[in-house]
Amino acid sequence: MDLRQMEYLLAVAEERHFTRAAELAGISQSGLSSAIRGLEEELGTALFDRTTRRVELTEAGLALLPYARQMLAQAAGARDAVVKASREVTGSLRIGAEQCLGFVDVAALLERFHRRHPRVETHFTQAGSQDLITSTRAGDIDVAFVATTKHLGALPHQTLGQESLVLLASPDHPLALGAGRQEIAWRALEGEDFIDFAASWGIRELNEETLAAQGVHRRVRCTVNDVHTLLDLVTRGLGVAVVPRHVAAKPQAAGLRVLTLPETAGLSWTVSVVSAAHDRVEAPSAHLLELLADASASAEQRVLAG
Template sequence: MDLRQMQYVVALADEQQFTRAAALTGVSQSGLSAAIRGLEEELGTVLFSRTSRRVEPTDAGRALLPHARSMLAQAAAARDAVVRATRELSGTLRVGAEQCLGLVDVSGLLERFHRRYPQVEVHFDQAGSHDLLARVRAGEIDVAFVATTEHLGALPATVLGSEPLVLLCAPGHPLAGRVQQHGGIGWDDLADVDVIDFSPAWGVRPLNDAACAAHGVRRRVRFTVGDVHTLIDLVDRGLGAALVPRHVAGKPQASRLRALPLPDGAPRWVVSAVSSPGGRGASAAPHLLEMLPVPAGQDTGVPSSTSTTHARPSVTSTPVATGA
């Protein structure tokens, strides 16, 4: 057993799906599957039960999981101890993020950064992606984690990943029944549906507006919210449907809701780390960015014409697990 295998075990146990676990760990789905099979052969037991809907740890897998997490935590702590002993870094770092990005655990990243560089004073603000970009340009934030490819301009940005949007609705919603009868929904089915969406400052709102407009869909946004859990609650109460990134549908609070795939032509939701080209936190910002899990060659699903990936330090730390 090695650390990479433990990383795969933890990611697969957390995500319960090979596709998301592979994206999180920066390996192909076939590579992840082969690594898990190899570990199972080495240990002489099955670690995960596989069904068409999800992947779950077996009793043996659950027994291994706390040890896998401990190994990864100890390895990260060892790296941080070495860095603390060899690097002196101080000053202020100002970070912002949109809520519930899914593809990066900002809280976990900040914890690791603080542990590694305890002399750096970290300030954190949560806001919508478009507000955060304005604050980066104004020099008020050094690094922002955003969910948009719009208005980036010349700002240094690193694409961390992307995922499709899905339509989230209650089990009794008419569109849920249509999928059962016809096997899918079309853009015309979304016309005049009562919609729950985020405020325009959130990255997904203009994405939804533009996609529907491009396909001639008239949207009726009845509820505008500022957090994911309120959106899920309103959908669960049958007050409307919502276009959301796929990981939102995987939250425990959304377990009884239906996540319907969108028709062809739907945009992808893209998460990026955007940094200020200068400012007081310029010396600390690269040290935060170098801890990001951006494996070389990872397919982000973003067309090259819209990708904003810029040069960045090589990744030298354990990938950050996807968070809520």
């Protein structure tokens, strides 16, 4: 057993889907499946029950899961202890993020940063992407994780990932009742009631521009600032929602119908990290970006290994 196998085990256990787990772990699906099979052969037992719709842990898999978490936590702790002993960083770090970005676990990143650099005073703000960009440009935030490509200007930024959009509807919604329907035409959305995020969220601006470009007139019936509230309102039949694909994979969306939208040039939900300009390479923000880059490099190495 190795750390890579433990990470893959945890990803499949959380996502209950090999394709989504592979995306999360930064490896091809075939590479992830091969690693899991190798682990099962080593242990002499199946760790997952696989069906065409779901992937569930077996009793053996459930027994291994807490040890997998412990192994990964100990390895991360060991790396952080070495960094902490070799470099001491002080000062303050102001971080902002939009909710539920998918391509980066901001809470986990903050935890690792604090473990490495406990003397840095960290401040975290959750807000919409447009507000975060404005605050970063004004110097009120050092690093922001945003879901938009608009209004970045000359701010240093790096794309972390891109994702397609899907339509969510309650199972009894007229748009979801077509037999075997997988894709919905843009024209079918004309006049529909929508649940959407506040104007400062990156997805709201993307939705407005995309639907307008397709000639769709819509009514935003409910405006929210929380992903789970949006899913609850869609479940209750108060409207449909256009969201990034990973939102449809959340447990709270399990009862909803997911419809694919037609391919449109330039239509993608993009997550980026944006930073204010800093002259000092020893600034706390530079160390946060370094930690993020290390995580991204590890993911790329897993892809090559897969």
